[in-house]
Amino acid sequence: MTLSTGDRVGLSDLVARYALYADRRDLPALAGLFTGDGVLVLPDPPSSLAPARTFTGRDEIIAALSPLNDVPLTSHEIVGQVFDGVTGHIACVAHHLTERDDGKPSDLIWHLRYADTYRRSDGAWRFARRELQIDFIETRPVRRWRVG
Template sequence: MAGLVIPVEEWAALHDLVHRYAARVDERDFAGVARLFGEPGDPGEPGVLVLPDPPREFGPVHEHRGPEAVAAALSVLDEVPLTAHGITGAVFDPGDDPATARGRITCVAHHVTRRDGRFADAVWHLRYLDRYAKIGGEWRFARREVHLDLIGTREVRASRLGR
């Protein structure tokens, strides 16, 4: 390991990467999300998204390898009228060489659905455990694991979807 701290310009690029993931998921740009992952054949373990299976499994159990599989896995969110992902913390550590890094990202993800004629918000508190690879001068997700900590549900009084 070169050092214990990520240089500020690399930290900023990694910070941007995790926020772009959240924004593109909320925009339903799953092809755009998939482009944030490495391709098969890239260095390391590129392009892997590992998702939980709530409410049975809160840890990562379903592996999706490669950009097409990542986009397909996330496309289930098309059935959720509104999501809002808020990044609440980001810690980055250097990897074994300058072209790799690790991250622990905390997030609160809101999933708004219609239930019994009203909107309900399933709120997920989660952690992403990430491995990144710098490919062609750009940081990409080599592996992203989603770990759920808790899920709550609450009524939505109003949203851009209506009341």
């Protein structure tokens, strides 16, 4: 399938909204980016960095992503995107800022890739399937952060 410029813009917007809604903790809106029968496959770090746990449907996706609510601040940065018809390959850096036991802020960073399958639903592009694979994890100290 050849994508039009409008399709590519729509897919890019879909990917960006996923990151935005994750950072805003708007999990119902994030789950709404999936088709009704959409699938999200997540790793189980640190034991597994490959896609390992499957969640189907918007309610399961919300439940799977609810641990985000326990992270004070995140920043999901899309660093690359390639769309091949109804599939996409998205590179992302996900920062998870938390407070260490000594009270100092720390950044747990996932360098990851999404393997996506898209489908038009209700007149818009949606995720039919999204698989997250972590390439590597690092931790960095943070000098200062904005919380709240």
